Amino acid sequence: MSRVWLVWGVGVVAYIVAVLHRTSFGVSGLAASERFSISPSVLSSFVVLQIVVYAGMQIPAGVLLDRYGSRVMIAAGALIMASAQMVLALTESLPLAVAARVFVGIGDAMTFISVLRLVPQWFAPRRVPLMSQLTGIFGQIGQILSALPLMLLLNGPGWSFAYGSAASLGLLSFVLAVSVIRNAPPGLEVVAAPAGLREVGTQIRAVWRRHGTRLGFFTHMGTQFSMTTFALLWGVPYLRSAQGLSAAEAGSLLTLSVISAIVAGPIIGILSGRFPMRRSYLVLAIMISNAAMWTVVLALPGPAPIWLLALLVMVISVGGPGSMIGFDYARMFNPSTSMGTAQGMVNIGGFLASLLVIQAMGLILDAMGGYSFDSFRVAWLVQYPVWIVAITGVLVTRGKTRKQMGLVLRPIRQVWRERGDRPKG
Numbered sequence: 195m196s197r198v199w200l201v202w203g204v205g206v207v208a209y210i211v212a213v214l215h216r217t218s219f220g221v222s223g224l225a226a227s228e229r230f231s232i233s234p235s236v237l238s239s240f241v242v243l244q245i246v247v248y249a250g251m252q253i254p255a256g257v258l259l260d261r262y263g264s265r266v267m268i269a270a271g272a273l274i275m276a277s278a279q280m281v282l283a284l285t286e287s288l289p290l291a292v293a294a295r296v297f298v299g300i301g302d303a304m305t306f307i308s309v310l311r312l313v314p315q316w317f318a319p320r321r322v323p324l325m326s327q328l329t330g331i332f333g334q335i336g337q338i339l340s341a342l343p344l345m346l347l348l349n350g351p352g353w354s355f356a357y358g359s360a361a362s363l364g365l366l367s368f369v370l371a372v373s374v375i376r377n378a379p380p381g382l383e384v385v386a387a388p389a390g391l392r393e394v395g396t397q398i399r400a401v402w403r404r405h406g407t408r409l410g411f412f413t414h415m416g417t418q419f420s421m422t423t424f425a426l427l428w429g430v431p432y433l434r435s436a437q438g439l440s441a442a443e444a445g446s447l448l449t450l451s452v453i454s455a456i457v458a459g460p461i462i463g464i465l466s467g468r469f470p471m472r473r474s475y476l477v478l479a480i481m482i483s484n485a486a487m488w489t490v491v492l493a494l495p496g497p498a499p500i501w502l503l504a505l506l507v508m509v510i511s512v513g514g515p516g517s518m519i520g521f522d523y524a525r526m527f528n529p530s531t532s533m534g535t536a537q538g539m540v541n542i543g544g545f546l547a548s549l550l551v552i553q554a555m556g557l558i559l560d561a562m563g564g565y566s567f568d569s570f571r572v573a574w575l576v577q578y579p580v581w582i583v584a585i586t587g588v589l590v591t592r593g594k595t596r597k598q599m600g601l602v603l604r605p606i607r608q609v610w611r612e613r614g615d616r617p618k619g
């Protein structure tokens with residue numbers, strides 16, 4: 195196997211294991227409620243705290259990534275997460291469990307953007323959009339590992355064995371990262387120069403001021419938060435307690451979600467590569483279809499048929515690969531020495547929205563008496579303000595970006611008309 199595939203493959207394995215750690219608490223939510231005797235809102239606070247840390251660490255992680263490169267960041271992230279999962283495997287103390295999830299958030303924050311950073315370093319520019327999509331997609335296998343084997347281990351040998359196994363996988367990923375990953379092919383490495391706090395602050399502000407970075411931020415926000423909320427915490431309790439599905443059915447829907455993202459990813463990668471100036475239409479279509487699908491399901495007065503829930507899961511899952519367009523924008527509008535910072539900023543979008551929604555849902559569920567059909571029906575409504583903010587953000591920053599580029603796009607109708615008028619053959 196050539197060096198490039200090996201480096202990328204090990205990076206992807208590290209990301210898969212990070213996603214496994216990240217999603218493990220969501221699938222073990224009901225078991226965690228019993229083990230630590232906690233209510234829905236405390237349970238959601240766990241996940242919220244983990245995402246707060248993940249989102250809060252994006253800019254520091256991005257700055258460190260620009261400075262030290264992918265290898266150190268991926269290896270350190272893997273070790274931190276493995277140690278935290280081992281603590282979680284062994285403890286029955288709530289404060290220690292909370293601290294462990296904080297460290298899972300820290301390690302997780304260091305992983306994805308560092309793996310994504312390997313792509314433009316190791317692959318030819320024309321391959322970058324598709325390889326970035328594939329990086330994102332393969333990472334979601336970690337969610338399958340949570341939904342199926344981890345769930346089986348939880349229901350069989352139990353909590354400690356399940357979390358201990360996740361920790362061992364994390365250790366393996368640390369060893370692989372140290373031995374195999376290199377930041378770039380020999381002689382091609384570009385790292386940011388050492389900088390003081392003031393210079394770093396100036397650089398961060400410069401990155402945020404670029405309209406393309408903010409376009410990426412709102413893109414990431416509106417496309418992926420619904421699926422993240424579903425996968426990280428509220429999906430399984432909703433499907434089981436409100437919609438009456440079995441654990442196996444709920445697990446299968448989470449697997450279907452990953453399969454949908456795997457199918458959608460390359461299509462989005464190819465479409466956004468062929469029509470780079472129209473990528474935002476794809477982004478807006480994804481946000482609107484997510485909102486429309488939820489509207490149909492929430493409008494029903496009782497549990498939805500399983501085919502409709504499957505359709506909901508498939509539609510919202512397209513948001514995962516759709517959010518990768520946000521990273522394309524960051525890459526397009528930022529120099530390579532501040533790419534890590536820009537991608538970290540974009541990544542905050544979806545996770546910030548997810549944590550607000552997860553926490554708000556936990557509070558609503560608590561106030562309405564727990565995991566009932568009616569309380570979930572109200573709780574999911576908190577998604578709509580996020581779609582409004584994200585769609586507005588995309589429209590505004592897209593306008594500014596186009597203006598800055600001096601770009602005037604012909605209306606789509608005109609493009610189609612001209613295509614039709616072109617002589618055939």
Ligand SMILES: N[C@@H](Cc1c[nH]cn1)C(=O)NCC(=O)O
Binds near residue numbers: 306418515
């Ligand atoms: N949107 C995800 C990645 C993705 C790609 N396909 C499905 N999901 C994302 O932004 N990930 C960041 C992370 O840390 O996982």
